[in-house]
Amino acid sequence: MSAEYQQRAALLVPARHGRAVLLHKGEAVQVINSHGTQVVDCWAYNAADVTEYMSMEATRVWNQRLNPKTGDSFITNQRHPILTLVEDTSPGVHDTFMAACDARRYALLGCTEPHRNCHDNLFEAMAALGVSLPHGNLASFNIFMNIQVQPDGITLKTLPVVTRAGDYIILRAEMDCYVAFSACPQDIVSIQGAGDNTPRDAELRILTGNFPTPQLAGPWVPAR
Ligand SMILES: [Zn+2]
16 A cells, blocks of 8 residues: 555664654655554654654644544644644554653663663664754654553553554654654563564655645634
8 A cells, every 4th residue: 555655765763773854844754663563752843943843742732632543733842733643554552641761761670781762762863864952852752652541541551562564654744844763672661562572673654645635633622
């Protein structure tokens, strides 16, 4: 099916590493869970001003949802749409709650040696495009990550991904933006699927056409 999309680039996100891409408004990035087991952290920044970036908290307000569904947009800290989820062939289980893993997280998990982590991957991936970020950002969109709200409505349960090999999502750019990804190196907490919790590669394709183009939905406003 993806052969129908017009694409201008294909990139590997190697296991435990990051990659960033520059998207022009109207282009899209396809994020493929090649092995079906991998969590992929994602961040987005306005290409004209990286102090404006994708905000999970503003996104939840806009959509009135814990996790995005097809047609939902991701909103910046200045409350502008930056990405829209236009297609999702996975079971639709993603996470907007959990902080990206960082060096301190692995120290708290008992690691005594440096451990690759998503937060450093963000900086590495953006630096490879010549962009230095003014500050860190733990609030990633955690693609394919399975964080389940329990029946009490307040407790979260961390579970392995439920995707299949080849499942993908497509994110459309609503402004010129950098989008960074990390094939999460987490191998201590069981979030990667297939039981062995081994980080694996993911794939990116930059799409220029033939992907679904739902209309941009406005922010949620209460009925009066
Ligand atoms: Zn991670």
